[in-house]
Amino acid sequence: MPQAVAHILIPLILLSLFRDYYIKRKGRKRFPLNYVFIAGISGIIPDLDVAAFWILNFFGYTYNEIHRTFMHSVFIPLIFVVLALLFVGKNMPWFGRHKLKLNIIFWMIALGSFSHLILDAIFSGQIMPFYPFSYYSIGLNLFDYLPNALRIIAAPSLDAGLLIIWLIYIEWKHKISDFI
Numbered sequence: 001m002p003q004a005v006a007h008i009l010i011p012l013i014l015l016s017l018f019r020d021y022y023i024k025r026k027g028r029k030r031f032p033l034n035y036v037f038i039a040g041i042s043g044i045i046p047d048l049d050v051a052a053f054w055i056l057n058f059f060g061y062t063y064n065e066i067h068r069t070f071m072h073s074v075f076i077p078l079i080f081v082v083l084a085l086l087f088v089g090k091n092m093p094w095f096g097r098h099k100l101k102l103n104i105i106f107w108m109i110a111l112g113s114f115s116h117l118i119l120d121a122i123f124s125g126q127i128m129p130f131y132p133f134s135y136y137s138i139g140l141n142l143f144d145y146l147p148n149a150l151r152i153i154a155a156p157s158l159d160a161g162l163l164i165i166w167l168i169y170i171e172w173k174h175k176i177s178d179f180i
Contacts, residue, residue: 002119002124002155002158003159005159006162007043007115007116008040008044009162009166010043011039011040011042011043011111012036013166015039016170019035032098036108039109039111039112040112041112042111042112042113043115043116044112044116045071045113047071048071049067049070068126072131073117073128073130074117080107083103083106084103084110087103121138121140122142123158125141126139127139
């Protein structure tokens with residue numbers, strides 16, 4: 001399965017590209033990099049069920065009973081979409097010195113958690129998008145098509161490749177070495 005780094009980097013890369021190439025220069029002040037960061041960190045939200053397993057294991061639950069159930073359903077991103085829609089058009093306070101809007105924060109969390117579901121469904125096994133209402137599962141499970149020797153290193157290699165691409169991009173576009 002894609003590991004934590006890929007789940008964080010995919011929304012980071014996608015939203016960075018969106019911010020840098022789709023939003024006009026003047027509009028970037030209304031879409032600061034903080035939103036990109038929030039979406040990236042939110043890419044790990046569905047795997048909070050692993051943390052729940054650490055606790056529920058003491059009560060006899062197995063990993064397979066906990067992981068990829070409710071937290072890996074479309075209801076998690078949908079909760080944040082609903083929250084984002086509830087706060088649209090309302091005069092909400094700004095957050096922090098970067099003037100972040102709460103409804104945009106909820107959109108970023110929804111996007112990050114949804115990207116996690118997509119990655120898991122594409123690369124590793126099945127997800128049950130409508131759990132607990134349906135046990136229907138979907139997934140391409142592309143890692144399983146690799147030879148056994150490559151299957152073991154597929155997820156770490158994906159993480160390493162994405163991290164290298166991300167570092168090259170932020171150096172090229174944002175001159176990150178100026179901050180080192």
